[in-house]
Amino acid sequence: xxxxxxxxxxxxxDGLILRDVAIRLDGRRLLALDRRIAPGETLTVMGPSxxxxxxxFAFVAGFLDPAFSATGSVxxxxxxxxxxxxRQRRLGLLxxxxxxxxxxxxxxxxxxxxxxxxxxxxxxxxAAERMLAKVGLxxxxxxxxxxxxxxxxxxxxxxxxxxxxxxxxxxxxxxxxLDQTLRIATRKLVFARIRERGIPAILVTHDPADAxxxxxxxxxxxxxxxxxxxxxxxxxxxxxxxxTAGEAGGxxxx
Amino acid sequence: xxxLVTWFVPALLALPVGVGLAGVVLPAFGYLPALGGETFxxxxxxxxxxxxxxxxxxxxxxxxxxxxTAVSTIGVALFLAxxxxxxxxxxxxxxxxxxxxxxxxxxxxxxxxxIAPSGLIFRLLAEPFGLTRPPxxxxxxxxxxxxxxxxxxxxxxxxxxxxxxxxxxxxDPVRRSRLAASLGYGRMAGFLLTVWPGVYRQIRLPVxxxxxxxxxxxxxxxxxxxxxxxxxxxxLVAWMNDPDLSLRFMASAGALLQLAITGAVLLLWLIGExxxxxxxxRVAASGRRHGRDGTWRIAAGIPVALAGGxxxxxxxxxxxxxxxxxxxxxxxLPPSVGLATWSRTLESAGGPLATTFLVAILSAGVxxxxxxxxxxxxxxxxxxxxxxxxxxxxxxxxxxYLPLIVPQIAFVFGLQVAVLSLGLTPSIPLLAAVHLVFVAxxxxxxxxxxxxxxxxxxxxxxxxxxxxxxxxLFRVRLPMATAAVxxxxxxxxxxxxxxxxxxxxxxxxxxxxxxxxxxALASGGNRRIIGAYALxxxxxxxxxxxxxxxxxxxxxxGRGGMRRA
Numbered sequence: 061x062x063x064x065x066x067x068x069x070x071x072x073x074d075g076l077i078l079r080d081v082a083i084r085l086d087g088r089r090l091l092a093l094d095r096r097i098a099p100g101e102t103l104t105v106m107g108p109s110x111x112x113x114x115x116x117f118a119f120v121a122g123f124l125d126p127a128f129s130a131t132g133s134v135x136x137x138x139x140x141x142x143x144x145x146x147r148q149r150r151l152g153l154l155x156x157x158x159x160x161x162x163x164x165x166x167x168x169x170x171x172x173x174x175x176x177x178x179x180x181x182x183x184x185x186x187a188a189e190r191m192l193a194k195v196g197l198x199x200x201x202x203x204x205x206x207x208x209x210x211x212x213x214x215x216x217x218x219x220x221x222x223x224x225x226x227x228x229x230x231x232x233x234x235x236x237x238l239d240q241t242l243r244i245a246t247r248k249l250v251f252a253r254i255r256e257r258g259i260p261a262i263l264v265t266h267d268p269a270d271a272x273x274x275x276x277x278x279x280x281x282x283x284x285x286x287x288x289x290x291x292x293x294x295x296x297x298x299x300x301x302x303x304t305a306g307e308a309g310g311x312x313x314x
Numbered sequence: 315x316x317x318l319v320t321w322f323v324p325a326l327l328a329l330p331v332g333v334g335l336a337g338v339v340l341p342a343f344g345y346l347p348a349l350g351g352e353t354f355x356x357x358x359x360x361x362x363x364x365x366x367x368x369x370x371x372x373x374x375x376x377x378x379x380x381x382x383t384a385v386s387t388i389g390v391a392l393f394l395a396x397x398x399x400x401x402x403x404x405x406x407x408x409x410x411x412x413x414x415x416x417x418x419x420x421x422x423x424x425x426x427x428x429i430a431p432s433g434l435i436f437r438l439l440a441e442p443f444g445l446t447r448p449p450x451x452x453x454x455x456x457x458x459x460x461x462x463x464x465x466x467x468x469x470x471x472x473x474x475x476x477x478x479x480x481x482x483x484x485x486d487p488v489r490r491s492r493l494a495a496s497l498g499y500g501r502m503a504g505f506l507l508t509v510w511p512g513v514y515r516q517i518r519l520p521v522x523x524x525x526x527x528x529x530x531x532x533x534x535x536x537x538x539x540x541x542x543x544x545x546x547x548x549x550l551v552a553w554m555n556d557p558d559l560s561l562r563f564m565a566s567a568g569a570l571l572q573l574a575i576t577g578a579v580l581l582l583w584l585i586g587e588x589x590x591x592x593x594x595x596r597v598a599a600s601g602r603r604h605g606r607d608g609t610w611r612i613a614a615g616i617p618v619a620l621a622g623g624x625x626x627x628x629x630x631x632x633x634x635x636x637x638x639x640x641x642x643x644x645x646x647l648p649p650s651v652g653l654a655t656w657s658r659t660l661e662s663a664g665g666p667l668a669t670t671f672l673v674a675i676l677s678a679g680v681x682x683x684x685x686x687x688x689x690x691x692x693x694x695x696x697x698x699x700x701x702x703x704x705x706x707x708x709x710x711x712x713x714x715y716l717p718l719i720v721p722q723i724a725f726v727f728g729l730q731v732a733v734l735s736l737g738l739t740p741s742i743p744l745l746a747a748v749h750l751v752f753v754a755x756x757x758x759x760x761x762x763x764x765x766x767x768x769x770x771x772x773x774x775x776x777x778x779x780x781x782x783x784x785x786x787l788f789r790v791r792l793p794m795a796t797a798a799v800x801x802x803x804x805x806x807x808x809x810x811x812x813x814x815x816x817x818x819x820x821x822x823x824x825x826x827x828x829x830x831x832x833x834a835l836a837s838g839g840n841r842r843i844i845g846a847y848a849l850x851x852x853x854x855x856x857x858x859x860x861x862x863x864x865x866x867x868x869x870x871x872g873r874g875g876m877r878r879a
Contacts, residue, residue: 123774146777153778159771162875163793172789173779206874224779 074137075099076228076260081132083115083124090115090128091281097228097260102251102274104263107281113264116281117232120262121153122146136228136260152226154234154250158213160205166192166216167201173224188223195219195249211242218250222257229254229261235270247273319691320706323684324713330729330751331716335573337728341566348735349559358567365564367543372575374459374545379529379579382466384586387514387521389467389617390474394513395505396607396614398487406618407479411863413472413625414805415855417812419833420848422465422537424628427635427841429461430454432643434631440644448643455540462539464624466531470524471621477520478513480763485512502611503604507594519711520759522580523718529579530572530721533814533829537836546572547723554727554819565727573724580719629852636845659846663828669742670811670827670854676746678806681754682799688758689765690787704766706758714758717751722815730819740824748820749810757806764798765791796869796876800862808855828854 075098082092090112097103107113118124120134123146133142141149160169170188178184185201192200195215205213214234221229234250235243251274254261263274271278340346344355362368397403416424428434431448439445454461487509494504514521530547539545550572553565635641636659639650693704706714717725729748738744772794773786781789792799817827832847870876 121774121778123777146774147780147782149778150780151778153775155771155775157769157771159769159775160875161772161790161794163796163870163873165872172776172781175780204872204874206876220775220779226778 075101076137076262077133077135078120079133079135081116081119081130081134083112083119083128083130085128093279093281094132095277095279097262097276099260100255100258102231102254102261102263102276104265104271104274104276104278105281106266106268106271106278108266111281113266113281114232117230117262117264121151121230122149150225150227152221152224152229154217154221154229154231156233156237158205158210158217160208160213160216160220162205164205165201166197166203166205166208169205169216169220170201170223173220175225191219191223192216210238211246214238214242214246215249218246218253222253226259228259231261231263231265233265233267233270234263236265236267243269244273251275317691317695319687320695320710323688323691324710326684327751327754328713328716330748331720331725333732334725334728335720337731338566338569338724339728341563341731342570344563346563346566346731349562351563358563361564362567362571365549368546371543371546371549372571374540374543375529375547375572375575376579378459378463378466378531378535378545379525379576380582382463382470382528383521383525383579383583385463385467385617386470386474386524389471389621390478391506391510391514392502392614393475393618394478394482395502395510396611398482398491398505398509402615406475406622409622409626410472410476410479411859412856413622414476415808415859416469416625416629416852417808417829417855418465418469418531419533419537419812419814419829420632420852421469421625421628422534423832423836423844423848424632425461425465425468425624426454426538426628427631427845428624428628429464434627434646437644437646446644454538457540457542459535459540459545462531462535462545463528465534465538466528467617468621468624468628469534470528471618472625474517474520474524475618477517477759481513481516482509484516485509498603498605500604500607502607502614503597503602507598511591511594519715522583523715525579525583526576526719526721529576530723532723533833536833546575547721550723550727551815551818554730562731569724569727572721576721576724629849632845632848634845635841636849638842655842655846659843659850663831663847663850666826666828666831667850667854669745669825670829672742673746673749673817673825673827674807674810674854674858676743677749677753677810678757678803680746681750681757681806682761682803684750684754685758685761685802686765686787686792689762693766706762715755718755722752726816726819729816730822733820740820740822742825745817745821745825746810748816749813752813752816753806753809756809757802760802760805761795761798765795768794794876797862797866800865804855804858804862807858811851811854 075096077096078093080092080094083090093116095103105113105116115124115128119128119130120141122141122144124130133140135141136149136151141151160166161172164172167185167188170191171184174184174187178187189198189201192198195218197212197215197219200208200212200216205216208216214237217234231250235247238246247270261274263270265271341349341351342358344351344353344357393406394403397406426433430436431451431453436445436448487505490508491501491504494508495501497504499507531545532547532551535545535548539548543549546568550565550568553561553568556562556565634648636655637651637653638648639652639654641648688706688710692706692710726748733744768791772790776786776790811827812829813827814829814833817825817830821827821830828847828851832844832851835844835847838844866876
């Protein structure tokens, strides 16, 4: 499954590569993208709702609905992911909701994520506790997820994702349900961890402030207001310059 | 692969209906080599048509199917229209589960004990009216079958109320009612014109199942129904169990007649639906607001209250009889009580109770596995991220619910013939397999919605953490659906416990269950033993429902996020 040592084709560098990705629905092209995301870098994908942001997210994660047809490939650290099952992709997902398993304690949620190769109950628990401490939630191991505040739950979700040692992160508006102050703190935490781990990430959002905090390149995908296909526009630039890009998504190219 | 499974499971459940119908059609036309029928002929039908009172029996079945369904459905609609979102509604929701646990036969016995000339109602009336002996009235087994239909309504109305409660949220009742009220409509008119059509569309299948059941019912008819002539299904059972084996040809022809009657009931019901729809549109178009419905609202609660009251007081009265000593007519309570009846009953009821339990737990367990496999295979076809709601296709649902729409008597008899020709002897696994056909549809009905309500992103998270399909099923989806799974199990269990006809025909008298024993007591008229048996029959489903309600609380203690589920 690895392309790393094949002679033909360019040697893929580390990082996450979306190569000639195009997604269609009923023959209509929703979006097209050709990007490389370097380790430690976050690509922000912006666009109004219905523009196909979540479809891109589902495609990369491996959950694309069969109604869509996708071409192109996803390559992570030289490994082709496109035809792997979601569980073999080693991508960490963070959604709008923390989605902590309600039937497990906070600690059990983390142990569920920890690789089985780490053996021994005590060792596993210690690893989970260490991760909890890293997100500022020491001693929360036995807590019921339902008793956490929104910010705490978001941090547990991050801890759970990181504990599985993902090789890239996919973020689907992970801050949109948090209030203003929590949002800033949680953003900081997430992007600091991404840089510290040196893994590539894709952030799907419609909040320009998210893009700014991510500090990486921004892609805007958009669709015409109603009637007919629109070429997704792809722009690159610093987040600050893209503050109004979402609005521009309304004009359609024929 | 998923496509194969999504068709395999429904086909497996519908197969016995096909086999059973074939096992009826052939003998109905004179072909059953085992009994010497080697050539096809119309003799069985000629014989059938010559039976005295056949038309009356057929009409009784037809009327029972239509009236029971109409009264139950209208009662539910009126109750919801008048009480949706009120304290009455909350009370009904709370009392519903124990009501549903009561099997048909026990509910019928309870009603009989209330309305019989020597029952509770006439004992209460004895003092003011100066009665010293039970009035000479034919109430139980009246020739029009009214007592029988009342018994059916008392049991079917709570069932339809349950499915209506489950369907209500999708009909957006709060906002629609408010909108109608803001336009000046009365509470009931607003509900019936804007919310109820959306509810009814979702509960149509259960309503049709009630119609089919009521037109071919046996156990309730044996307890409360007329005997001269009896409804068609009751007479069919007598012919099928007759030592004179040649009657089986006629019985098969009769089973086809029953199929036609149930078909006619369903057809008439569908025509009725159209007419009611036209009427509703005309009323809505007239713009009349029906704003003053205060009195109507109280009246609208009567059918549901009567049905619930009949079952509850009936059960209480069964209990009183089971501990009563000598008890003469006008006395409202027995002068002496004792446990003599119970000690006698428990001696003989142990075996049937064990059989009932084993068959019920087996069929409910296998049904759960099959339904989960089906639901998961169907979900695979959709995949996770789609915005579309996952549903079984109408064709799949139709196949699964087929055993509830085709009258039991029409194909279970054919199944018995098939079982005999295969040389199978009655055994607990065989009986459980036949019960499965009736249990699985209810398990599917109860589990499908909550199963698909679990947010698919939880499994996406689990997958991204490296967990395979089995781990996602057993460690994420099943635990998250614990409450729904246990409720579905309890419903399946209760369905199996209540099965009379399949148990009687497939068990061939060698596997008595608490239900067949209780119904068999109906002709004997020993009220004390009937009381004890009917209560024992209620006990098993009641325990199942109680367990299904308490286990999640124990298993998921300290998990606040699971409380709503």
